[in-house]
Amino acid sequence: MKILKGSRRIALSLLAIASLQVQSETLDDSLLERMTESAPRLDSQVLSMAVNASRCAIGNGVAMPERLAVIDFSLPSSEERMWIFDVRTGDLLLRDLVAHGRKSGNFRSTAFSNAEGSNMSSIGLFRASESYYGKHGYSLRLDGLEPGVNDLARQRAIVIHGADYVSDSWVNQYGRIGRSLGCPAVDNQVVEEVVDNLKGGQLVFKYYPDQEWLQSSSFLHCEDTQMAAASGNEAGQS
Secondary structure, eight states: OHHHHHHHHHHHHHHHHHHHHHHTTTSOHHHHHHHHHHOTTSOHHHHHHHHHHHHHHHHTTOOOOSEEEEEETTSOTTSOOEEEEETTTOOEEEEEOOOOBTTTBSSSBOOOOOSTTOOOOOOEEEEEEEEEEETTEEEEEEEEOSTTTTTTTTTTTOEEOEETTSSHHHHHHHSSOOOBSSOOOEETTTHHHHHHHHTTTOEEEEEOOOHHHHHHOTTTTHHHHHHHHHHHHHHHHO
16 A cells, blocks of 8 residues: 555656646747757857756746846857847847956956855846846846855845946957946846846846856756655655
8 A cells, every 4th residue: 555655646746747847848949949040159058058947947936938038158248148039939139248247257257156245247047027227227136046056146136237338349448348246237228128128027047167056056957856856755755
């Protein structure tokens, strides 16, 4: 009898995992292909990670977004390294410059932190929340979804805002754009478009090949995490 009950619990756990996967099917491989075609300059592996992390978040209760922003911090700040996609169609809506924190690096970003006062950028998956008007004008609050990696983003006031040091003229003059206190600052000319596209629960994925994060992020290893959770529930009920 105990074996039967255990088998039923395993089956229910597997059904729960399958249910989570069904919920994220709208971010399917055909959509990924369309996004890849619309953004040929975005590393396809980075985009695939962003989509897979988003699938995981949706499968674990995060609302299905209408748009997804991908920031590739492995690229130099002189390059347009932020992409915003329409998740329903796979179309690229915007590609532009984005700043990293002043303590994250100079021309390139190489160091990241979740600590308040670090003046560093943070990586991982974020939810773009409410827009507001602050000292930088029209801005957007971000909530980090990864504990220990970026979950102090709101406390640290890590937001998307416009900045005069994020522009082609800065690149022409200095060979790079300016740096923030950790915020992914954007060009003042596009900040309204960026905020309006992302506010209200859209997802933002910030990438850097940090090996510890790549190996430990639950969003990048979603199936493993769900299976471990199912195994843990089974062990606790046996």
